[in-house]
Amino acid sequence: MKALDIAQVAQVAQLAKIAPSALRFYEKKGLIQPTGRHGLRRRYGPEVLSQLALIALGQTAGFTLDDIAEMFDARGRVTLDPERLLSRAQEIDETIRQLKKVSKGLKHVAGCTAPNHMQCPQFLKILGRVKAKASGNTR
Known part of the structure; x- marks a missing residue:
């Protein structure tokens, strides 16, 4: 060419x-x-x-x-570099796992029947995980 x-x-x-x-x-x-x-x-x-x-x-x-x-x-x-590509692929896989959790949580909250989201045990659990991660305490 x-x-x-x-x-x-x-x-x-x-x-x-x-x-x-x-x-x-x-x-x-x-x-x-x-x-x-x-x-x-x-x-x-x-x-x-x-x-x-x-x-x-x-x-x-x-x-x-x-x-x-x-x-x-x-x-x-x-x-x-195959190792670098594999490492990036693993990072992408972890991001996908995290995004799936976020998606599941959002779907739950969107359809939650609790009178207030702050009364929803599942929503409070999600908030607790986010707070723990922000403060460096991973559970």
Whole structure:
């Protein structure tokens, strides 16, 4: 595949819901590299499309741009650390567990028949857990 100019990359970025200004920012951060210029337009190799996809995926997974930058070698090739990915996956799993608890609690409170939420034993239990966590006392 031949080199892509910035307009073509911007079209792909738009499809991926990446702002054109993000392309310049990614370039400044060293996440993508132009292969040259054609007049005033920067040109990129075809691998930039995969790099943009990896950046988007990394951000969705909660990695910072600095974390993502470390996933590329000096030539822009992907170098993933399996341990780091597994660690992040475990963090995501824990977040999902916590969000499921929150969802269950919200559903209970929304349908609670107690005359006042402060009289609902389940709601008070939820509040107690939140207070304990905030004060550093985990039960």
